[in-house]
Amino acid sequence: MNPFGLQKLYSGKISSFLALVFLLLAEVTLDAQILAPQASYTGTTQYSVFPYQDPIYVFYSPQGGTYPQLKLSAQCPGGGNDCNFIWYKYRFATGQFDSVVKTETNINQSEITAVAGGGYRLVRQHGPDPDTVCRAWVFVHDIVADALETNEGKVPDTKFTCDYVELNGTVRTDTLVYTDPQSGALLKYTLKPTIYWSSVNEEETVENAFSGTYVRNYNPPPFDTRYILKVTDASGILRSDTVLYKSIQTRADFSFLVKDAQDSEFRQASQDGESAPLVVQFINKSVNGKSFTWKFLDTVFRGQTRPLPLVTSDTAIKPEFTYYIPHRYTVRLISVSEAGCVDSTVNSEPLVIKPSLLEVPNFFTPDIPGGNSRFIILRDRQKNQESFASIRSFHITIYSRWGAKVYEYEGDINDWDGWDGTVRGSGRPAAEGYYYYVIEAKGYDDVRYQGVKKTDDGGKIYYTGFLYLFRQAF
Numbered sequence: 001m002n003p004f005g006l007q008k009l010y011s012g013k014i015s016s017f018l019a020l021v022f023l024l025l026a027e028v029t030l031d032a033q034i035l036a037p038q039a040s041y042t043g044t045t046q047y048s049v050f051p052y053q054d055p056i057y058v059f060y061s062p063q064g065g066t067y068p069q070l071k072l073s074a075q076c077p078g079g080g081n082d083c084n085f086i087w088y089k090y091r092f093a094t095g096q097f098d099s100v101v102k103t104e105t106n107i108n109q110s111e112i113t114a115v116a117g118g119g120y121r122l123v124r125q126h127g128p129d130p131d132t133v134c135r136a137w138v139f140v141h142d143i144v145a146d147a148l149e150t151n152e153g154k155v156p157d158t159k160f161t162c163d164y165v166e167l168n169g170t171v172r173t174d175t176l177v178y179t180d181p182q183s184g185a186l187l188k189y190t191l192k193p194t195i196y197w198s199s200v201n202e203e204e205t206v207e208n209a210f211s212g213t214y215v216r217n218y219n220p221p222p223f224d225t226r227y228i229l230k231v232t233d234a235s236g237i238l239r240s241d242t243v244l245y246k247s248i249q250t251r252a253d254f255s256f257l258v259k260d261a262q263d264s265e266f267r268q269a270s271q272d273g274e275s276a277p278l279v280v281q282f283i284n285k286s287v288n289g290k291s292f293t294w295k296f297l298d299t300v301f302r303g304q305t306r307p308l309p310l311v312t313s314d315t316a317i318k319p320e321f322t323y324y325i326p327h328r329y330t331v332r333l334i335s336v337s338e339a340g341c342v343d344s345t346v347n348s349e350p351l352v353i354k355p356s357l358l359e360v361p362n363f364f365t366p367d368i369p370g371g372n373s374r375f376i377i378l379r380d381r382q383k384n385q386e387s388f389a390s391i392r393s394f395h396i397t398i399y400s401r402w403g404a405k406v407y408e409y410e411g412d413i414n415d416w417d418g419w420d421g422t423v424r425g426s427g428r429p430a431a432e433g434y435y436y437y438v439i440e441a442k443g444y445d446d447v448r449y450q451g452v453k454k455t456d457d458g459g460k461i462y463y464t465g466f467l468y469l470f471r472q473a474f
Contacts, residue, residue, distance in 0.1 A: 034136040041235035049183040070114035085110035090119030097121035144172040147229040147243040162341035165220040169213040169229040191233040201225040222251040222287040248339035253285040261414035273352035275389040284315040289335035296321040356443020359387040376418025432471035439463040
């Protein structure tokens, strides 16, 4: 069976009714059909009674473009120029293909322009061969997409709150109607539309963000956003409409830089943690906010007073806060928009202040190039040397083996540049040999460093003990 319902017509002296039935049910040939190469979509009829199928050709115009040319054509078999073509158009008033559109004789190919669309029937005559009949249904298709908007092209005020923005669209698509040639029943051919919304703002463009004519977005953007309602179907047609959402939302966001006692400028925080005291500078990256509240401490330790939240009104303000006690801190920023919408955020990675640490060397070599020229407790991030961290107070006294004090320092360990091996800062070199040191220190976590302290791995650190001063190479 030919899928496009082509039949041979035989003449005979039969009643008009039987002739019609015979026309419709005659033997099908495979050498003729109506073509529409410029059609946007080709489908197939689903007649309720008539046993054959005919092509459905759908045309559409690009949005704002010219009206499509609905060209149909048919060919003479074998490439000859001896065919006659008679084109008919279906009339719903009579229920027949009885309106002659065009007649051409002794040609190879015939073409018509189906100005109004509808049903078309072609009778092709070729010498002694039986007449061949074929049909096609032609439609000009369109879709109308309308996004609900104000006269200014904006989302209506009643369609958004601090919690959501609601998008509403109306879609109207053509109903494609054809007729069963045998029963005369009206049938519908449906091209199901696909409906989706895209969004565009200064931060991002999101295709196919939502689907359907009704959308309630519970994560409304903090930027003014243009939503685009798009409708398409299997024909490839695309119709769209836009609506502007003037955002009332805000989005809280911030980053921070740090500076400890050894830094001259702010820098990125180390993933391994930082030594106290640590000054943190906060950078407000919030969007569409009018008022900002900073909460720097999520934990208050004994002896501390919780600071009042800091309220600012300008993202250019970079507040600073100093952290002393070792802990993993979470900072919260609350942003409020002009419309009263609220958003808050915390740092994704905690701000880590290291536990106190104090490790002491046991010798130094002030006269040997490249050696330990000073008795000092080092902290150098660049060289990955960190022998102390988060020390609040520091006091060291060094005695000769006869008990004479040769050196003393009390103050900020970050400012201590070590003992250079001279006696009481006089510039006179101390003699080579053993010296006795006494350290008394305390961390910001109240850990005391004095005497002998056991380490986690079972070792010991001596904060009171002997060191050896070398004056010559080994």
